[in-house]
Amino acid sequence: MHKQEELVKVLKKQGFDATQSSVSRDLRELGVAKAGDRYIIPAQEDMAPANPFSAVARFVLEMRTAGPSLTVLRTMTGSAQSVTVAIDKAAWPEVVGTISGDDTIFIATEDVHDQRKLTDRLRAVFNV
Numbered sequence: 001m002h003k004q005e006e007l008v009k010v011l012k013k014q015g016f017d018a019t020q021s022s023v024s025r026d027l028r029e030l031g032v033a034k035a036g037d038r039y040i041i042p043a044q045e046d047m048a049p050a051n052p053f054s055a056v057a058r059f060v061l062e063m064r065t066a067g068p069s070l071t072v073l074r075t076m077t078g079s080a081q082s083v084t085v086a087i088d089k090a091a092w093p094e095v096v097g098t099i100s101g102d103d104t105i106f107i108a109t110e111d112v113h114d115q116r117k118l119t120d121r122l123r124a125v126f127n128v
Contacts, residue, residue: 028085031055036078052090053125056083060126063119068112069096071119073105073128080105094118 004023011018033040033055040055059079064072075083084100087107094114099106109115122128 028082033059033082034078035059035076035082053086056086057126059083060122060128063122063126063128065115065119069109069115071107071109071115071122073107073122073126075103075105077103079103092118092121 004020004027007023008018008020011023027034027039030041056079059075060073060083061076062074064074066072073080073083080100080103084098084105087095087098087105094109094117096108096110098108107118109118
């Protein structure tokens with residue numbers, strides 16, 4: 001299946017009460033990542049990974065800073081939201097907020113000190 005709407009239809013036929021938003025939330029909680037028009041389901045042994053970023057680490061292509069408090073990540077097309085969810089779940093104290101598009105993530109920090117802390121973490125997690 002390539003669309004969540006298709007999955008919702010199948011679940012409803014099976015008697016489950018599902019909406020696109022509930023399916024989206026459930027997929028995130030299960031660690032299912034989206035890359036382009038495909039979903040990547042973690043292997044059973046990856047369900048509780050030591051590194052919570054392991055399912056999405058390969059999607060990050062580049063990191064750049066833009067001023068003293070904005071960090072920009074470039075990802076594979078269609079995977080920015082999955083990477084952003086992982087960053088948000090990490091709840092790093094230096095991150096003020098995130099915004100993601102299709103292949104770009106903006107991460108805001110309070111100042112240059114927090115930005116340096118963030119870029120060190122991102123380099124370690126994503127090898128960028």
